[in-house]
Amino acid sequence: MITNANKTEILTGENNAASTDAGKAAAATETRAGGVYVHIPYCKSKCGYCAFYSRTDYSSSELYLTALKKEIDSYKTDCPFDTIYIGGGTPSSVRPGYIAEIIGHIKRRFNIAADAEITVEANPDTCSRGFLAEIAAQGVNRLSLGLQTDDGALLRFLGRRHDYARFTACVADASQTGITNISADLMYGLPAQSADAFLRTLAAVCALPLAHISLYPLKVEEGTPFYESGIAVDGDLQADMYGAAVPFLRERGFDRYEVGNFAKTGRESRHNLKYWRLAPYVGLGAAAHSYFNGERYQNPDGISEYLVSGGRVQKTKISKTESAEEYIMLALRTKEGINLDFLKSEFDCDLMNKKPAEIKSLQSRGMVEYDSGNLRLSDGAFYVMNSIILKLL
Amino acid sequence: MNGQKLTRNFCIIAHIDHGKSTLADRLIERTGTVSERELSEQLLDSMDLERERGITIKLTPVRMYHVKDGVKYTLNLIDTPGHVDFTYEVSRSLAACEGAVLIVDASQGVEAQTLANVYLAVDNNLEIIPVINKIDLPSARPDEAAKEIEDIIGLPAENAPRISAKEGVNIDAVLDSIVKNIPPPKGNADAPLKALIFDSYYDNYKGAVCLIRVIDGQIKQGDKIKMMQTGKTFDVTEVGVFSPKPLAVPVLCAGDVGYAAASIKNVADTAPGDTVTDALNPTVSPCPGYKKVQPVVYCGIFPTDGSRYNDLKDALEKLKLNDAAMFFEQESSAALGFGFRCGFLGLLHMEIIQERLEREFNLELITTAPSVTYNVYKTNGETLSVTNPSNLPNPMEIARIEEPIVKASIYTPPEYIGPIMELCREKRGDYADMVYLEKTRVRLNYEIPLNEIVYDFFDGLKSRTRGYASLDYEITGYRESALVKLDILLNNEICDALSIIVHRDKAYARGRAIAEKLKEVIPRQMFEVPIQASIGGKVIARETVKALRKDVLAKCYGGDITRKKKLLEKQKEGKKRMRQVGSVEVPAEAFMSILKLDNERK
Numbered sequence: 001m002i003t004n005a006n007k008t009e010i011l012t013g014e015n016n017a018a019s020t021d022a023g024k025a026a027a028a029t030e031t032r033a034g035g036v037y038v039h040i041p042y043c044k045s046k047c048g049y050c051a052f053y054s055r056t057d058y059s060s061s062e063l064y065l066t067a068l069k070k071e072i073d074s075y076k077t078d079c080p081f082d083t084i085y086i087g088g089g090t091p092s093s094v095r096p097g098y099i100a101e102i103i104g105h106i107k108r109r110f111n112i113a114a115d116a117e118i119t120v121e122a123n124p125d126t127c128s129r130g131f132l133a134e135i136a137a138q139g140v141n142r143l144s145l146g147l148q149t150d151d152g153a154l155l156r157f158l159g160r161r162h163d164y165a166r167f168t169a170c171v172a173d174a175s176q177t178g179i180t181n182i183s184a185d186l187m188y189g190l191p192a193q194s195a196d197a198f199l200r201t202l203a204a205v206c207a208l209p210l211a212h213i214s215l216y217p218l219k220v221e222e223g224t225p226f227y228e229s230g231i232a233v234d235g236d237l238q239a240d241m242y243g244a245a246v247p248f249l250r251e252r253g254f255d256r257y258e259v260g261n262f263a264k265t266g267r268e269s270r271h272n273l274k275y276w277r278l279a280p281y282v283g284l285g286a287a288a289h290s291y292f293n294g295e296r297y298q299n300p301d302g303i304s305e306y307l308v309s310g311g312r313v314q315k316t317k318i319s320k321t322e323s324a325e326e327y328i329m330l331a332l333r334t335k336e337g338i339n340l341d342f343l344k345s346e347f348d349c350d351l352m353n354k355k356p357a358e359i360k361s362l363q364s365r366g367m368v369e370y371d372s373g374n375l376r377l378s379d380g381a382f383y384v385m386n387s388i389i390l391k392l393l
Numbered sequence: 394m395n396g397q398k399l400t401r402n403f404c405i406i407a408h409i410d411h412g413k414s415t416l417a418d419r420l421i422e423r424t425g426t427v428s429e430r431e432l433s434e435q436l437l438d439s440m441d442l443e444r445e446r447g448i449t450i451k452l453t454p455v456r457m458y459h460v461k462d463g464v465k466y467t468l469n470l471i472d473t474p475g476h477v478d479f480t481y482e483v484s485r486s487l488a489a490c491e492g493a494v495l496i497v498d499a500s501q502g503v504e505a506q507t508l509a510n511v512y513l514a515v516d517n518n519l520e521i522i523p524v525i526n527k528i529d530l531p532s533a534r535p536d537e538a539a540k541e542i543e544d545i546i547g548l549p550a551e552n553a554p555r556i557s558a559k560e561g562v563n564i565d566a567v568l569d570s571i572v573k574n575i576p577p578p579k580g581n582a583d584a585p586l587k588a589l590i591f592d593s594y595y596d597n598y599k600g601a602v603c604l605i606r607v608i609d610g611q612i613k614q615g616d617k618i619k620m621m622q623t624g625k626t627f628d629v630t631e632v633g634v635f636s637p638k639p640l641a642v643p644v645l646c647a648g649d650v651g652y653a654a655a656s657i658k659n660v661a662d663t664a665p666g667d668t669v670t671d672a673l674n675p676t677v678s679p680c681p682g683y684k685k686v687q688p689v690v691y692c693g694i695f696p697t698d699g700s701r702y703n704d705l706k707d708a709l710e711k712l713k714l715n716d717a718a719m720f721f722e723q724e725s726s727a728a729l730g731f732g733f734r735c736g737f738l739g740l741l742h743m744e745i746i747q748e749r750l751e752r753e754f755n756l757e758l759i760t761t762a763p764s765v766t767y768n769v770y771k772t773n774g775e776t777l778s779v780t781n782p783s784n785l786p787n788p789m790e791i792a793r794i795e796e797p798i799v800k801a802s803i804y805t806p807p808e809y810i811g812p813i814m815e816l817c818r819e820k821r822g823d824y825a826d827m828v829y830l831e832k833t834r835v836r837l838n839y840e841i842p843l844n845e846i847v848y849d850f851f852d853g854l855k856s857r858t859r860g861y862a863s864l865d866y867e868i869t870g871y872r873e874s875a876l877v878k879l880d881i882l883l884n885n886e887i888c889d890a891l892s893i894i895v896h897r898d899k900a901y902a903r904g905r906a907i908a909e910k911l912k913e914v915i916p917r918q919m920f921e922v923p924i925q926a927s928i929g930g931k932v933i934a935r936e937t938v939k940a941l942r943k944d945v946l947a948k949c950y951g952g953d954i955t956r957k958k959k960l961l962e963k964q965k966e967g968k969k970r971m972r973q974v975g976s977v978e979v980p981a982e983a984f985m986s987i988l989k990l991d992n993e994r995k
Contacts, residue, residue, distance in 0.1 A: 037952055217943075217945075235942060235943035236942045236943065238943055239942035239943040240942075242943075259945060274952075275952050275954070281952050283952055287953075288952075289952045289953040289954070289955070290952070291952065296954075296955075298953075298955070326954060326958070329954075329957065329958070329961060330954065361976075365919065365920065367919065382945065383942065383943050383944070383945050384919055384941050384942070384943070384944040384945070385944065385945050385946075386944040386945060386946060386960075386961070386964060387918070387919050387941060387944050388919075389961065390961065390964055390965060390968060393961070393965065
């Protein structure tokens with residue numbers, strides 16, 4: 001713990017060292033408001049596809065709460081923040097009052113804007129009226145629900161603990177509580193799921209009072225039960241589904257503002273946009289990541305490791321070249337794409353002059369578009385963006 | 394000097410795996426040439442590659458002493474490579490010996506390769522001592538092996554030592570037999586110096602070092618010597634023997650085997666087969682010399698990373714220092730950039746050089762399909778020697794093309810005659826004859842275009858005979874043939890590195906197979922990639938690599954962009970193994986993969 005305290009001091013010290021180059025770069029970045037992310041690494045049960053860190057044993061959760069508060073305390077910064085995002089895991093699955101304590105602590109320690117976007121993730125099975133009332137009282141104004149699909153058989157296959165009726169009830173309850181900015185996560189490319197079936201699911205959820213929809217293709221990652229049981233995905237079918245979903249959602253008022261995120265006007269996730277625009281964010285808790293003062297920090301993955309050593313264990317300074325590559329890779333995910341002036345002024349990267357032949361060839365093939373200072377992917381190119389990113393790096 | 398009478402120069406002939414290197418090690422050990430401590434398995438195969446593959450590539454001489462009946466004899470063993478590609482090296486070492494120990498595996502009997510080398514030895518008037526090895530194996534049948542030696546080769550084998558080189562059983566009998574049966578070298582120690590160069594190698598300190606067998610006279614430090622082929626003269630700085638490490642000695646006399654260094658800068662000045670003589674008092678009768686070896690198989694070798702062209706050049710130059718048989722010249726390909734067209738003695742030789750380049754010089758290579766040398770007669774009377782399909786003139790300008798033909802001897806148990814004949818027919822082979830060497834062993838002779846041999850003949854033979862057949866071949870001449878250039882187009886552009894020369898009748902099937910194979914190995918790109926095989930502009934086969942549909946990174950959860958970065962890094966690395974051919978990205982392995990068309994038979 002002593003070493004951790006020292007580390008924190010050093011980090012805090014660096015925050016003030018505005019005379020260093022990194023400090024200057026960071027100062028420039030920090031003119032933009034940051035976001036705070038909190039990871040709640042607990043779930044009632046593990047889903048077969050999930051590769052994120054979470055545990056089903058809640059016995060460490062009080063110690064974890066103490067450690068979280070301590071990590072929050074370790075930040076001594078005046079940087080303005082205008083988003084808080086409580087993710088997981090399953091934030092709705094911890095004891096009553098738990099999430100409220102975290103949000104309250106963050107608001108006391110960080111410079112949180114009055115109109116901040118405060119999101120909490122919830123699973124329909126644990127998203128009770130009581131829970132909704134508790135978070136609404138803390139100023140939570142955005143709810144992200146893990147629906148995944150409306151098909152009962154597929155929900156069971158995925159290992160989800162709710163049915164579609166429970167989800168619609170949550171949406172109604174949240175609206176009633178005053179949380180009207182509601183997002184639903186949906187998966188596609190599931191075994192035996194047809195493109196038509198997927199569009200029917202989309203049609204159903206579009207009829208609900210949702211402001212935001214996130215779409216994720218099923219990805220079978222190593223180490224997951226799905227991987228072990230040899231479940232395969234059909235990339236071409238996923239591409240078909242995605243290709244059909246984009247115009248389908250657009251017609252219903254959900255505009256794609258990032259490759260997998262669709263929102264009604266003005267309802268884009270302010271928090272998630274920070275990741276893609278290389279705005280600063282602070283990640284708290286096990287397995288959380290931060291980008292702050294031009295540096296990336298990584299917290300320990302495991303709960304016990306986090307309890308022992310605290311946060312920001314692994315620190316990586318990001319060079320300008322690297323930052324430029326990160327920005328290209330992340331900004332291309334968004335509707336507005338790469339802001340070339342920003343790329344040049346922040347990271348000394350003059351992309352149009354660095355890769356003229358590549359950009360020209362991509363343009364002629366209709367993969368990218370350029371206008372009003374931004375280089376962005378064409379409508380049909382989002383699903384093959386890796387190849388495009390690689391050409392631009 | 395009566396040393397000459399007490400000297401025995403010999404080599405060992407054996408089929409691969411019959412225990413040649415093991416016996417060599419045992420002899421070295423038994424004669425106390427190397428202390429126990431210095432013994433590493435298979436001493437003479439000093440290259441990693443030789444040890445791993447259990448084959449000998451370079452000649453390695455070693456001097457040993459053996460005492461029989463109170464007399465100390467000097468034994469010079471010249472190890473020889475076993476593979477057909479290196480037959481020329483075998484003949485070189487044979488010319489430096491008076492005898493050969495013939496190893497026959499007690500469980501496998503006489504094999505094709507053995508036979509070919511025995512005939513070489515007989516041609517060189519060598520005394521042959523048969524030895525039956527591996528008597529320790531449960532499957533050993535030494536009596537039958539002895540009978541095979543007598544029946545097939547026609548050598549008396551009644552008293553052949555029966556040994557186990559592995560277990561060290563009966564090694565003395567081999568040594569005694571060498572002393573008793575192999576004649577001492579002839580030659581006149583008082584005559585002018587006459588020494589045969591049977592190999593050479595480059596040493597960073599001593600320069601090009603000649604491995605020599607002194608026929609007449611003697612050679613020592615300070616002598617002024619002349620290379621009789623080139624007429625160049627040098628001052629001898631050191632002579633020595635191999636024990637098995639180089640060991641300087643005061644003098645080498647008639648009958649001796651050893652080395653001579655003379656600050657020779659260029660390995661080309663130490664050509665195997667040349668005769669070293671006294672510059673002031675030259676011999677009147679130089680050694681007959683060797684037939685100059687010509688590469689028979691060519692391929693393009695390119696660095697995967699184009700910026701390592703110079704590294705590849707340096708590496709080839711270094712290998713060439715010790716391998717006069719290898720040939721290379723600069724080549725540039727529209728698809729692959731700058732590289733080299735390299736010539737080899739055979740497919741194994743090619744494979745070994747490629748492997749050494751990759752391993753010893755840490756290079757990543759792209760190699761193109763092997764080709765042979767075609768004689769092209771143009772309508773304007775010009776004659777061309779074409780080793781690179783890209784250099785084949787326009788069909789309108791070609792009057793006729795000739796291709797090299799080999800005499801292929803295939804040794805097989807009789808039950809595989811049918812499949813082998815079928816294979817040879819598919820490979821445009823002409824049946825010559827068939828001989829029953831014994832009840833269980835047949836030799837099939839065919840005339841086959843070398844072009845077909847380099848194109849997966851070995852794999853075909855192996856799979857159709859479950860590995861029981863073996864092949865020997867030698868080029869017998871050239872024959873006119875209906876050959877065409879088969880081009881491969883990627884996204885409507887010819888990829889020069891994929892062009893091959895094939896017989897007209899096989900072009901259609903080959904083109905289709907290559908297109909199918911390329912469809913498998915070329916990854917999907919952002920656009921649809923047509924793959925076409927064409928002859929003289931006429932498309933004969935087409936496949937399509939569908940456009941890439943999905944190539945997107947998962948969401949970055951909670952701001953964790955590290956996974957994404959790692960994935961991109963991995964893909965970036967993968968890109969380095971890709972070559973941009975026009976607008977298409979082609980993986981390095983695609984250029985060789987067109988040789989491995991396992992479904993061509995269908």
